[in-house]
Amino acid sequence: MATYPQKAPLVLLTDRPVQLETPRHYFLEPITPNDAFFVRWHLESIPNEVDLSSWRLHVEGNVNKQLSLTFSDLLHKFKPITLAAVNQCSGNSRSRFGPRVPGGQWGNGAMGCARWTGVHFRELLDMAGVKSGSVQVQMEGLERGKGPRGMPSYEFKKSLDLSNPVLDESIVAYAMNGEPLPMLNGFPVRLIVPGYFATYWVKCLTDVRLLDKPDENFWMNPAYRVPNTPRGNTTPTDVAAGKVKMIPINRMPVRSFIISPGGATKIPAGFPVTVRGTSFSGFGRVVKVEFADSLHGRWREAKLGEDLGPYAFRTWECAWTPEKPGKYSLAVRATDEKGNVQPDEGVWNPGGYLWNKIERQEVTVGGAA
């Protein structure tokens, strides 16, 4: 664990660039506190300070009118919108991959859900007037590296197709859970792309650029790409043989987690346990969470927590009383409103993305007279 500015102690992955994971117990609540929210940067020269007297958000490129907006413009010239949404790193759970793949070796804590407040992304684009012939919108922030200018070790840029309906739901957020964003989570504004992996949620956003041809910069191609196969699944052999067509990563598959019990403590036989956890899907609301233990094996429906919106965490709980001592394996699976159900098979791709296998928790039940 390590404690960074504006942060609670978090699990340390790397120190420069900074990567910090949220400890498991925070996911008992549907909203992740700002100081516990995971951190992931690609490059090392990230801001320690931002001067809002000179800071501007630029909308530029293939537009009728370039915009240069102050923080105050964003607060006062637009109707604020608030949306709860899960932000999950593309590589969340990468450490589960077999064979192992290089990259940030995240457990399950490279995710969090916050209430984001800001400005409709579309409103900014409309204000600038997107010229015909534009195909993508590119986002860039203050993140910089020590590499040569123009190289991926110097700058981080991401783009989305203008035809992508996710742009209608996207927000340029200046508040996170009603507070200014922590510096490490993208102060003063970051892009919110509900349902999409965090790679598009550009932090410390400064430049929104309309492009008349597709963005081929490294961070779009070949980085952050997944196989164009069911569930993004492939094999090292097929990749080596050049058989796999890769596409930009996009929506997050449905997932659910057991948060408590955590397995570190013995449970007395006959003890009434409330198994608790969380769930979400990038394709819309989680409509069903099922729980099973290895003794009975039968799936039964868990009780869902408060509905904070289609892209938020949905907590769940299920009563479970183990009658006999022994080792139990608890399992959970979620179904979203599009009918996607979590599979019981892992996934493999070279980037270590899209993990959503059914999660299990081993627990030990002891005797009690």
Added chain:
Amino acid sequence: MNHGTRKRRMLFALLIGVCVVAVGTIYADLEIGYYTAANLGSVAQPAPPPLQTDGVYSVAAYPLYTPQLVPGAGRQDAAAYCNTCHTPSYITMQPPLSAAAWKAEVTKMGKVYGAQIPTDAEARIITYLQTHYTPETRKR
């Protein structure tokens, strides 16, 4: 205004100017990519910089918890070149990787990311990682 007063004022103005430049230098260091060595196990947040009412929003230096690389030939090259963009935590965090995977990683740093590593140093870094960080050779 007599001559002495003017001289004192000029001196004063000069002093202020020097201070502004000095503060500007420190400030520039604080703006971006400011890190400092830290101790693992500490749970206190780094003390924030003094809060002023101007438009500048700042945080303390980002603490470094940099792990040591295993001693061996090539370690100095790895420390020197890799450290430009990332600390050795990016090496020690990885699972044990095959010799081929390490070669691919280091080559990618140069060819794809743009790291400027001389060919001989690159070869030494690859050999170093293959000697200490594969499934067969990694000790911890």
